[in-house]
Amino acid sequence: MITDAFFWIGVVVCAVSLLICLVATVTKRYPGDAAIISVAAVELFLVVFAVGAAIRQGGGQPVRGEPWEFWGYVATAFVLPIAGFWWAVLDKTRWSNVVLAAVPVTVFVMLFRMEQIWNGAF
Known part of the structure; x- marks a missing residue:
């Protein structure tokens, strides 16, 4: 089956966010702006993804x-970056970066599943 551009853009956004968050984990003691902004980029992608999916459907x-099931995944994925952001804001430790790094990984897995549901891909 063929995957769509939304999936591949999401893969890139999640991979870049993961890389930034892992670097922040290794080099910082608290969540920096780059890690928080990278997770915000994942959230922005999810907003665009949801609008695009609504238009397509x-x-x-x-x-x-x-x-x-598809929209349940979209709603759940939408909440994850928000929860990670609040965790990072409230807990200013190095481990908050690990929580932020878990967000793009989890969103990627959910995006993979959403692609399976939408296109029957993979």
Whole structure:
């Protein structure tokens, strides 16, 4: 099956965010602006992804799997960067960067599953 551009853009955004957060974990004692902004970029991608998916579905492109499952993944993925951000703001330790690094990894896995549900890919 063919994957769409949204998936590959999400892979790149998540990979860059993960790299920034891991570097911040190794080099800093507290979450810096770069790590927090990289997770915000993941959230921005998810907003664009959700709007694009709504437009595609509204335009008649069917979801091959269950729509409720797809939108459940979208809603859950949308909450993760927000939770990671608040964790990093409230807990100014090195381990907050690990929590921030877990966000793009988890979003990537969820994005992979959303691609399976939407296109029947992989």
